[in-house]
Amino acid sequence: MASGLMIQGKWTTERKDQDQSGKFKERTTTFRDRVTADGSSGFKAETGRYHLYVSLGCPWAHRALIMRELKGLQDVISVSIADPILGDKGWSFSEAPSAMLDSVNHVQYLQEIYAKANPKFTGRVTVPVLWDRQTQTIVNNESREIIRMFDVEFAELATQKIDLYPHNLRQKIDQTIDAIYMPINAGVYRAGFATSQAAYEEAVTELFEHLDRWEIVLNKQRYLCGKQLTEVDICLFTTLYRFDSVYYGHFKCNLRRIIDYPNLWNYVKDLYQRPEFKATCNLDHIKRGYYMSMTEINPNRIVPKGPILDFDERHDRDRFAHAG
Numbered sequence: 088m089a090s091g092l093m094i095q096g097k098w099t100t101e102r103k104d105q106d107q108s109g110k111f112k113e114r115t116t117t118f119r120d121r122v123t124a125d126g127s128s129g130f131k132a133e134t135g136r137y138h139l140y141v142s143l144g145c146p147w148a149h150r151a152l153i154m155r156e157l158k159g160l161q162d163v164i165s166v167s168i169a170d171p172i173l174g175d176k177g178w179s180f181s182e183a184p185s186a187m188l189d190s191v192n193h194v195q196y197l198q199e200i201y202a203k204a205n206p207k208f209t210g211r212v213t214v215p216v217l218w219d220r221q222t223q224t225i226v227n228n229e230s231r232e233i234i235r236m237f238d239v240e241f242a243e244l245a246t247q248k249i250d251l252y253p254h255n256l257r258q259k260i261d262q263t264i265d266a267i268y269m270p271i272n273a274g275v276y277r278a279g280f281a282t283s284q285a286a287y288e289e290a291v292t293e294l295f296e297h298l299d300r301w302e303i304v305l306n307k308q309r310y311l312c313g314k315q316l317t318e319v320d321i322c323l324f325t326t327l328y329r330f331d332s333v334y335y336g337h338f339k340c341n342l343r344r345i346i347d348y349p350n351l352w353n354y355v356k357d358l359y360q361r362p363e364f365k366a367t368c369n370l371d372h373i374k375r376g377y378y379m380s381m382t383e384i385n386p387n388r389i390v391p392k393g394p395i396l397d398f399d400e401r402h403d404r405d406r407f408a409h410a411g
């Protein structure tokens with residue numbers, strides 16, 4: 088990774104993401120406060136108060152963008168899109184196509200926002216970040232928690248009344264988010280950043296076992312938890328959408344492509360063709376983000392032209408009952 092991390096509020100480029108056996112180390116997130124509808128947490132859900140920092144390349148940040156669209160929170164929560172390339176100083180803001188300057192904190196680097204929130208911050212400087220204008224701090228930088236807040240705590244302010252965490256499915260949704268996290272969402276990174284053959288093979292084998300399993304499930308139902316779109320579909324989509332363009336080649340997750348799985352491929356197309364998903368998808372930022380930032384696995388920074396994929400191609404998921 089060309090990036091670095093912060094130690095006691097100071098940026099350093101000395102960073103190792105693997106343990107001694109070559110396994111990619113799990114990542115911890117550091118800001119774990121919550122916005123609540125009633126404000127009991129100190130962070131009340133309010134229009135115009137919160138700002139979301141994202142990269143369009145990042146699958147975790149992508150989750151938050153999709154949820155914001157699905158809930159119709161565009162006028163409630165503002166967004167800054169970082170430059171697609173993660174450089175020596177981490178994420179930055181620029182006027183590159185589809186990126187933007189930071190209109191809220193007016194900084195050049197995301198690390199400055201972390202330092203504002205905590206001048207002694209130690210850790211990785213990651214997107215997504217949910218910033219609170221009122222208390223001038225980062226509320227949360229864990230995508231799974233950010234999407235839950237948007238879904239549940241901002242529900243009153245949402246212009247779309249869709250519920251992606253319905254009461255009758257809550258346990259199943261949480262279990263499924265857990266079930267796909269390590270083997271699939273993190274699994275592609277565990278394969279891509281492994282520095283030993285054994286660590287790579289373990290991650291790839293587990294990844295494809297799980298994809299194979301979901302392929303079978305999706306032969307019987309439209310979405311991961313049944314006939315209704317839920318949070319976990321967002322969590323899987325952002326990994327699958329990048330898979331054939333980035334993870335298959337760059338991360339060597341190449342036992343099969345997503346287009347080789349009839350159900351997974353049609354499932355991705357089905358979700359992509361919803362306008363709220365499509366509006367957040369940018370393969371140019373994704374490809375440049377991965378191939379040009381992760382120089383230890385692609386030192387010449389060449390971005391492949393292919394593969395040619397048509398996410399707008401007709402899908403066959405209408406064959407299932409659909410509840411929302």
Ligand SMILES: N[C@@H](CCC(=O)N[C@@H](CS)C(=O)NCC(=O)O)C(=O)O
Nearest residue numbers: 090145146147212213214228229230
């Ligand atoms: N657990 C976090 C992970 C976020 C994450 O790892 N983001 C990556 C981009 S895909 C990042 O910002 N990396 C910057 C770095 O490692 O320096 C979440 O789900 O929100």
